[in-house]
Amino acid sequence: MSTPELHLYIGSKNLSSWSLRPWLAMSHAGVPFEEHVIPYELPDWVDRVAQRSPTRKVPALRHGELVVWESLAICEYVAEAFPGARLWPEGREARAVARAVSSEMHAGFADLRRELPMDVARRYPRRAISDGAARDVARVLEIFRDCRARFGQGGPFLFGAFSIADAMFAPVVTRLLSYDVEIDEVARAYAGTITSLPAMARWSAAAAEEVERNPHLTAPAGSSYAKAAGGAAAP
Structure with missing residues (x-):
């Protein structure tokens, strides 16, 4: 099996709503891609994301030499690159x-x-x-x-x-x-x-596994993870 050409860099699945958006669009449509989860709790999270996204935020999509950031822009790019996915209504x-x-x-x-x-x-x-x-x-x-x-x-x-x-x-x-x-x-x-x-069930199951591994990976308003998600990944 060939390696997918598209690489999607995302944050923790329990918290990163912006990551969910292109991930769900691509997954449900059957667009092949490789996901790379960068967990929020990593102390060098910003540095890791900075290597993959010019905004130091997730998500980011890499397709060959091209990097696309911002969830809606990623979805738009995928819709154009894979018209058979029919990611916009026809009318x-x-x-x-x-x-x-x-x-x-x-x-x-x-x-x-x-x-x-x-x-x-x-x-x-x-x-x-x-x-x-x-x-x-x-x-x-x-x-x-x-x-x-x-x-x-x-x-x-x-x-x-x-x-x-x-x-x-x-x-x-x-x-x-x-x-x-x-x-x-x-x-x-x-x-x-x-x-x-x-696809949504798979994302939710992965989110539950994250929380099981790290019970502090939750986002009540004002928590450190909520602040990270809002400032670094903007849920």
Whole structure:
């Protein structure tokens, strides 16, 4: 078997939501790549990442001499390099909206990210969140409802078939579940779709193994790992 040409450098799977996004897109689509996990707890984490990413952040994708950083840029590159993966919707309108919500996810939802950091392997009791985080959650649920109603007739994903938009929102699904956030039936069904993906199950199992090896690898707000994930890997 030949060695995959693509190499994806990612952070710890329990915490690094930005790493999950391209990993899930590539894994679900069957794009061959070799993953390289750089655990957050390593004392020389920044130095190791700096050897592979110009921003000193994960994820980063290497394809030959080319290095691509930023999750959405990686997904876009893979979609162009592997058109058979069909990582964007085929219809022009659906594709435009998929790109819009993916970009919104990439740039927005700061309060949700800060107050509900990704922690795949753990479950927390429901707690009060700020008005800003509540608005972020409401917007996420609105996106789910709108995309499913307008474009979801062909399958269980946001745009019917799996797309980059689903990869971009998958980490949010894990947050909603980890912190027992109140969600509507559309979001609940969509969360079930995402968590039942074989690739997502593999990621979650690996995250659980990480936490079993290192119980401190968790991300309650203010923890050292949450700060590392936010500053170095920006979950």
